[in-house]
Amino acid sequence: MKVTLLAFTPEPEKIVAAAARLCYSPDGADVLLEGLTQEKIRAFLARLMELGHLSPVEHVSFTFAVEGVSRVLSHQLVRHRIASYSQKSQRYVREDNFTYVMPPAVAKDKDASRLFREQMENIRQAYRTLRDMVHHEDARYILPGACETKLVFTMNVRSLLNFFRLRCCERAQWEIRALAEAVYREVKRAAPLLFAAAGPACVSDGSCPEGAMSCGRTEEVRLRFREM
Ligand SMILES: Cc1cc2nc3c(=O)[nH]c(=O)nc-3n(C[C@H](O)[C@H](O)[C@H](O)COP(=O)(O)OP(=O)(O)OC[C@H]3O[C@@H](n4cnc5c(N)ncnc54)[C@H](O)[C@@H]3O)c2cc1C
Numbered sequence: 488m489k490v491t492l493l494a495f496t497p498e499p500e501k502i503v504a505a506a507a508r509l510c511y512s513p514d515g516a517d518v519l520l521e522g523l524t525q526e527k528i529r530a531f532l533a534r535l536m537e538l539g540h541l542s543p544v545e546h547v548s549f550t551f552a553v554e555g556v557s558r559v560l561s562h563q564l565v566r567h568r569i570a571s572y573s574q575k576s577q578r579y580v581r582e583d584n585f586t587y588v589m590p591p592a593v594a595k596d597k598d599a600s601r602l603f604r605e606q607m608e609n610i611r612q613a614y615r616t617l618r619d620m621v622h623h624e625d626a627r628y629i630l631p632g633a634c635e636t637k638l639v640f641t642m643n644v645r646s647l648l649n650f651f652r653l654r655c656c657e658r659a660q661w662e663i664r665a666l667a668e669a670v671y672r673e674v675k676r677a678a679p680l681l682f683a684a685a686g687p688a689c690v691s692d693g694s695c696p697e698g699a700m701s702c703g704r705t706e707e708v709r710l711r712f713r714e715m
Pocket of ligand 1: 566567568569570646649653654658659660
């Protein structure tokens with residue numbers, strides 16, 4: 488999996504602080520960005536997070552390119568509706584030599600990984616044969632969920648906070664969790680104040696909502712995210 492931060496809103500924390508300032512002071516648009524020292528930005532952002540007033544963080548977006556992930560992952564990712572996506576098309580791009588993602592649990596088992604590889608090769612051959620018979624927009628129906636894909640996506644900070652809450656959780660599926668953690672590292676480096684309280688629910692909400700399904704490692708998870 489390769490995750491690249493392509494772009495993000497310039498001065499992300501200052502922009503959010505300016506939006507917050509507009510909400511809580513009589514200042515006009517022409518002075519919103521003036522005198523916003525680091526301490527003032529920190530105070531505005533802390534106030535927003537404390538109040539759960541999250542619309543100002545929607546003004547900041549991050550755009551990522553993701554490669555070497557499966558269609559299983561992308562299917563889960565695009566369920567996050569508050570985002571924009573562009574994904575490699577299996578309608579227009581031929582998949583004669585598609586590469587694939589093998590889950591670690593399969594990779595570490597000799598027999599399982601051999602079976603997996605054999606089936607991927609069988610599907611490749613069946614796809615090529617089928618593509619000679621019908622257009623590849625129909626041949627693609629035979630392709631596996633493991634098939635590698637690439638995409639570009641953009642999410643605003645509010646949607647990212649929700650994404651991390653759900654997908655950084657130990658209960659999330661391993662591949663999308665790996666993506667969520669890679670994205671988390673990038674945005675936290677770019678805007679540490681905006682993501683100071685971000686993470687899975689046990690970090691962002693202060694308690695685990697999973698009940699009997701909890702991983703039971705809340706303290707360990709909190710520590711890991713604090714240090715990330
Ligand atoms: C561990 C796990 C297991 C899952 N298992 C399944 C499963 O078995 N089957 C399945 O179908 N999905 C499953 N999902 C996907 C899940 O149901 C969500 O579709 C996905 O996580 C996207 O979350 P979201 O809707 O909060 O995100 P977004 O679509 O980005 O929405 C963000 C927020 O906006 C609000 N919102 C967006 N659209 C609407 C709307 N139409 N009406 C009201 N409010 C809206 C909600 O508050 C929502 O939380 C699973 C997710 C996780 C994390």
